[in-house]
Amino acid sequence: MPREAAARMRIAFVGPTVPDASEIAGGAIVIRPPxxxxxxxxxxxxxxxAIGLIDGNFENVAPVWHKEILFALSRGLTVLGAASMGALRAAECDVFGMVGIGAIYRQYATGETEDDSDVALLHAPEELGYAALTLPLVNVRATLRRLADQRMIAAEIAAAVERAAAELFYKERSWSSIIAGARLPPDADRDALATRLRAGYVDQKRADALELLEELGRICGPRQSRQDWTFNETSLWTRLKDDPPAKV
Incomplete structure (x- = not known):
């Protein structure tokens, strides 16, 4: 039996956050691109x-619509979100039953993180293994937090680096560009700081995504939670349902 047919009931959309998701999931979950x-x-x-949403495309194509998530939930499916686009949509749809997982979801849900681009990064195509070309701000913050907690960098240095990272467009965010733009004390050793940041890098997006994949692999059967809302079949939704966009 083909791997997709054997695991057709659990699907995860993931790409650059966990490029090796297929190997990790084995035959338990169908892995599809963002x-x-x-x-x-x-x-x-x-x-x-059951559906796990981790990565989603957004710049040159229409992103995942909240309405299709609500449709899935109204049909009794379990829908999980984490790490990237999944964290964003979970924070927006958790009141309807979507399940958010991980630190990044919680940051969006509580308002600690607000900008959608904080999870974005520039990466290579699937054919080149989705290799990361820039740094997502959520990972930069997680790295700075851990190093500051471990007293590997001073709190004021961490704050300056975070401000510099936040000021950069996500397609330009690298440790070199961040440190170059950081307002550090004149005696700061920028090369040593760069080495420390690279060595102590925290990939929070991957950690959250792995947590989602683990949870998705445990799900058996439809969701049993009580639904206190009704899905509204609008004319725009009907058009999408009857003629969904072709998969590129």
């Missing part, structure tokens, strides 16, 4: 009973 508008609807129509 989601775009219509992909979650398509997964529901194909018979999925």
């Amino acid at each position: 989601a775009t508008q219509g992909d979650i609807l398509r997964a529901v129509q194909e018979g999925a009973e």
